[in-house]
Amino acid sequence: MVQVKDGRLMEHPILNFRRGKEVTIYFNGKQIKAYEGETVASALYAAGIRVFSRSFRWHRPRGFFCAIGKCSACMMEVDGVPNVRTCKVYVRDGMQIRTQTGFPSAERDIFAISDKIIDRIFPHGSQYTKFNNKLIRDFVLSQLRKMTGFGNPPKKEFQGNASYEEIHCDVLVIGGGPAGMSAAINAGKYGAKVLLLDENPFLGGQLVKQTHRFFGSAKHKAGTRGIKIAKILEEELRKIPNVDVRLETKAFGIYGREVGAVEKDKLLRIIPKKIVVATGAYERTLIFENNDLPGVYGAGGVQTLMNVYGIKPGNRGLIVGSGNVGLILSYQLLQAGVEVSAIVEAMPRIGGYFVHAAKVRRLGVPIYVRHTILRALGKDRVEGAVIAQLDEKWKPIPGTEKKLDCDFICVAVGLSPTHELLYQAGCKMKFVPELGGLVPLRSKYNETSVKGVYIAGDVAGVEEATAAIMSGRIAAIHAIVELGMGGEEAKKELEEALKDIEEFRAGPFGERIVCGIEKCILASEVEL
Amino acid sequence: MSYLERGYAEINELPPFPSEERMKKKSVAYVECPQPIPCSPCYESCPADAIKMDNINDPPIVDYEKCTGCMNCIRVCPGLAIFMLRLREDGKGEVTLQYEFLPWLKKGDKVELLNRKGEVVGTGIVNWVLPPERNDQTSLVRVEMDAKLIYEVRAVRKVRE
Structure with missing residues (x-):
């Protein structure tokens, strides 16, 4: 088994992680240990933090996704500067990091209630259709927008040398x-x-x-x-x-x-x-229930976390998509001592190279072709997934649902x-x-x-x-x-x-x- | 069902095995790479000209009579798809395969033998290792097993003591 300490891989068959000096960063005021050369997002991830932000309107928890600065799930306030993609910023001793969506913080957000309760009265999207009177509609929309967050402007002037x-x-x-x-x-x-x-x-x-x-x-x-x-x-x-x-x-x-x-x-x-x-x-994402839950990651994001920063993404992953990225990632997860629950592929055959598939199949990873993920399970983070078989018309066949045990899901459905x-x-x-x-x-x-x-x-x-x-x-x-x-x-x-x-x-x-x-x-x- | 639906190949989708006489003489490369993909390091690394490949997309075909068992191809195969097979005089068989997991295997280690589907089909003993640092972190391990198992064992896992 691969040695793991503080969420970090201490050894790897192929890679040699060189971590810099130990530093302390502050996340919503809480002290976190990190190493120079790590990005803020990866250091937070290693410390077990999974909720990085909240969705703008319904305050659903959002986690890490792409790890290469393309998505905006990890935007936080860093040293007073809002909307910083924390997956692209490197830790520095004494760095102050705050989540900017949610109150008092993204992890414990009281507005999360809007996703659970208000949704029953006003289903998502109904704010646009429910009010015939334009004045009322505009008022409701403006109030809803106030509940969202895009951070606050910096409190002090720019001090650097432009x-x-x-x-x-x-x-x-x-x-x-x-x-x-x-x-x-x-x-x-x-x-x-x-x-x-x-x-x-x-x-x-x-x-x-x-x-x-x-x-x-x-x-x-x-x-x-x-x-x-x-x-x-x-x-x-x-x-x-x-x-x-x-x-x-x-x-x-x-x-x-x-x-x-x-x-x-x-x-x-x-x-x-x-x-x-x-x-x-x-990376592209895929439409399924709960696909925004922290724990649903881009396959490349997981590779970055694991192979660049040496952080263990989880204990058991589910891979959606059997192109070369999905197959290679499965093998890399096994190399890092992470179990792979299964590879799910909607097409009737494996999309990537057969040799990549054979490499993981012979280590006991099941590959389900003509299957899709129906939903991710879990409240604030992924605790499992439900997959089902697809018929000729790409519709899930009732009765074929299978619950898979996993604590993260890698979406490897291609790139744009x-x-x-x-x-x-x-x-x-x-x-x-x-x-x-x-x-x-x-x-x-x-x-x-x-x-x-x-x-x-x-x-x-x-x-x-x-x-x-x-x-x-x-x-x-x-x-x-x-x-x-x-x-x-x-x-x-x-x-x-x-x-x-x-x-x-x-x-x-x-x-x-x-x-x-x-x-x-x-x-x-x-x-x- | 084809190998692309299952993720593993059945015997009839793979090239014919070398003859028993051939495997008794010396170890021989057996390639499980049935799909046309743009890849040719095995062909380029072969000093005996034993691998036939007209186009980079062709699956490699090994001439078992020409193969000298030098293991150049298995050292470089990016698909981990080449296996050296051997039948010994004493009735045991040997499979050499690429291994990229921790803990690294050492001579004398007891291993579980896995077939193409990942099922445990027996146990074997590692009797030779090319350490990872000598082959860009891909270790080669030769595993001693029951002679009849060499046709199906394609991965090993260290038995925890």
Whole structure:
């Protein structure tokens, strides 16, 4: 069994957790022990705190969900600043953290009564339909809004040192995951002046939690663990002097030829010649009863908690979705000494690679295909789940309900591209289910309808890291060729890179992606 | 029902086993990777050219006569889908498999033998280990068992004393 102390994994077969100095943080006034290098949310989680906020209107308890700053379930007031995503802020000695929704705190919220009692009289949503008189309706809505909370404005003025910087570069890469790093490396190696931004304090994106060995061929670094691939890419990147890496930097908008970003307390005005957007994707959730209960997490969120911060997510998890993420997570949970109650899949067959499924099945984890989760059980946190079999029309078959014992549920039902920047930049978008949602139209070199704006990785269509690395290479090389750099060599490499990805997607798993991409090739590219 | 509905493969969905004579001579790689996926480290790592794969998406096919039992493929397989099978002179059988759990197994450890469905089918003794630090944290363990069990044992679990 894996040694656990204070909610933290003390050992792991693959990972070696290096925790910093012990610090004390205060949560609603209560002292909590944490270690430097942990985020506030993960330290709170390790201390057993599960309710991070309350829903705005009905004050239902909300917990941790995505752990990578995409959802807003963990927003709290940190050192007087409201609406801070605590999964992105690192602990510091003496830090004061307060929940901002609920009274007196999110954990013990007296307004929670509105979910239990008022709901019987005014069912959720009825405030919009119950009152015919507009005046009464407006009054009720305004009172209801007062009961919600979005935090209070900071009490004191900003004390930091705000500054401003203007940066000119050839290629701006937004996102330092596998696609972004690959784009920066490939543009940088041909001599382009590259600026790489990432909102995290580390490079690697979601690779940092991938403890499994990657698939693909040796030239795609197959057989190497994701965590190591992140390191290899970073080393390669750091060797190129003309690549400027800015961490903890968020790009907030593309305005014609200029990009706005914030690096800690500094405002950046970036004037790039070409832009590669590699912002990745975020986790989807699933509709079922009680799906907002603390204990229902995104699969990636659990991976972050467990593999990045070394915190045990629970004792027994239920996995919803049998794509590669769900299957790999199940195996990772077992490695961390966490039991897996079952894997539930609505499709009639396993969605991910068979070998990943076989790996957990042979350790006794049941896989239920054609099953779905009906509801999560529990009052303030997950205490179990009910699943049921589905018929041909995807309807639950009465009488097949099964109660499963679990203390957390991981939703692994796929990802959606983080497309907001592209949408804001004016790229033509299209909803393509094969690619995970709203994606920009693109040329075969990943250039969007806005000239000079490229896409790479999951934001172009949810696939996986190896393909992301390849697509970053294509986008970057095309961008520098357009800038007149690289000469014949770059042109040759570009064609090679295209062939490479085509080969990679030739199997049945690539078919779906290829089919999706065909739907969003720019009209100007379609041969008549 | 196919392997993708069950999560484990039945014998008829897997490649034929090496002959008994072959497994008596030397240990041989047996690959349980029936699905076409873009993956080829086993093919690339084989020094004997014993693994056939025309396209990266093809499932690997092992030429049991060419396989030298060098274990390069089992060291790198990201799917944990390769097993080395051997029948010994003394009537015992041996399965070598990848192992990534704590506590790490050591020579002489008694283990429960699990089949593809995760059912316990017997017990065995670990008689050789490639420690995790020598193979990027994936340990290889060779387990001694009843000869007839080598066709179904695909995982082991340490017996708690």
